[in-house]
Amino acid sequence: MARSFQVGDTFTHVRECDVYRPIYYAGASGDFNPIHIDPEVGKVAGLDGVILQGLCTLGWAVEAVAVFVGDPGRIRKVKVRFSRPVRPDDTVTFEGRVTAIEAGRLTTEVTATNQRGEAVLKGAVVEASIG
Amino acid sequence: MAIDKRFIGREYGPFTYTIGAEKLREFTFAVGGAHPAAGTPGEPPAHVSPLLYDDQAAKAGPYGDLIAFPSFAVVFAIRPFASAVADPELDLNLLMLVHGEQELEFLDVMRPGDVMTTTGRISDVYEKAGKQFLIATTESRNQRGDLVVKGTWTAVVRG
Numbered sequence: 001m002a003r004s005f006q007v008g009d010t011f012t013h014v015r016e017c018d019v020y021r022p023i024y025y026a027g028a029s030g031d032f033n034p035i036h037i038d039p040e041v042g043k044v045a046g047l048d049g050v051i052l053q054g055l056c057t058l059g060w061a062v063e064a065v066a067v068f069v070g071d072p073g074r075i076r077k078v079k080v081r082f083s084r085p086v087r088p089d090d091t092v093t094f095e096g097r098v099t100a101i102e103a104g105r106l107t108t109e110v111t112a113t114n115q116r117g118e119a120v121l122k123g124a125v126v127e128a129s130i131g
Numbered sequence: 132m133a134i135d136k137r138f139i140g141r142e143y144g145p146f147t148y149t150i151g152a153e154k155l156r157e158f159t160f161a162v163g164g165a166h167p168a169a170g171t172p173g174e175p176p177a178h179v180s181p182l183l184y185d186d187q188a189a190k191a192g193p194y195g196d197l198i199a200f201p202s203f204a205v206v207f208a209i210r211p212f213a214s215a216v217a218d219p220e221l222d223l224n225l226l227m228l229v230h231g232e233q234e235l236e237f238l239d240v241m242r243p244g245d246v247m248t249t250t251g252r253i254s255d256v257y258e259k260a261g262k263q264f265l266i267a268t269t270e271s272r273n274q275r276g277d278l279v280v281k282g283t284w285t286a287v288v289r290g
Binding site: 013016028067 | 157158161163164166167178183198225227229230234235237
């Protein structure tokens with residue numbers, strides 16, 4: 001079933017960083033940096049507790065586009081800047097917009113905003129093949 | 132203290148990693164929002180594609196096998212970057228280190244049984260606004276020698 005995409009199409013994906021998510025992600029990814037699993041270390045590092053691995057947030061941005069195009073195998077590129085930590089109990093809303101479609105490839109710009117309206121990613125761009 | 136520019140070009144690897152189906156599922160579920168209990172990976176949330184965890188659906192799908200969630204690549208492709216920031220000669224304060232930026236390019240899907248070999252190098256170091264920046268670039272190839280993942284990793288050391 002071919003789906004058509006157009007420049008200007010938008011999509012939304014909401015993800016909650018539950019209290020154990022940094023630990024689940026640590027186990028799955030192997031990123032056991034103590035700032036993600038030990039609140040005391042997070043405090044010493046001036047982070048006021050643990051923070052979610054930025055690469056998990058990146059994964060969510062990828063997931064938002066994978067759900068939009070309907071196939072995770074079509075993701076071709078992701079680029080993000082981590083502008084603010086995601087913490088346990090944060091809810092992150094990803095809003096994407098198709099900015100270009102060219103040669104069977106779709107480019108999306110994705111914003112990621114926490115429940116206080118602060119951007120946790122900046123300049124996020126995800127590309128997917130649609131050919 | 133600024134990172135010495137002479138470290139630009141320093142290479143790390145090759146690192147070899149064999150992709151396993153259960154690790155793919157675990158990663159997919161962790162990113163996807165499952166809630167593991169003791170001895171179980173949890174239930175995949177509805178938005179997670181069956182191509183990432185359901186053998187039957189994946190075999191009937193466009194890739195003929197389970198595929199990795201794209202950013203699973205970080206599990207193995209991070210190795211040169213992790214080695215660079217932990218390189219004792221660079222002497223970075225890991226407690227003050229944050230992941231600043233990330234770029235990943237996927238040239239193909241990854242399947243269970245693929246053997247990925249990653250090499251990488253420090254491509255730049257610089258100081259900006261009192262912070263140290265270290266950029267590493269990586270390339271991951273499969274067992275056929277095909278380039279599958281390219282990464283650009285940016286570490287920022289605060290203060």
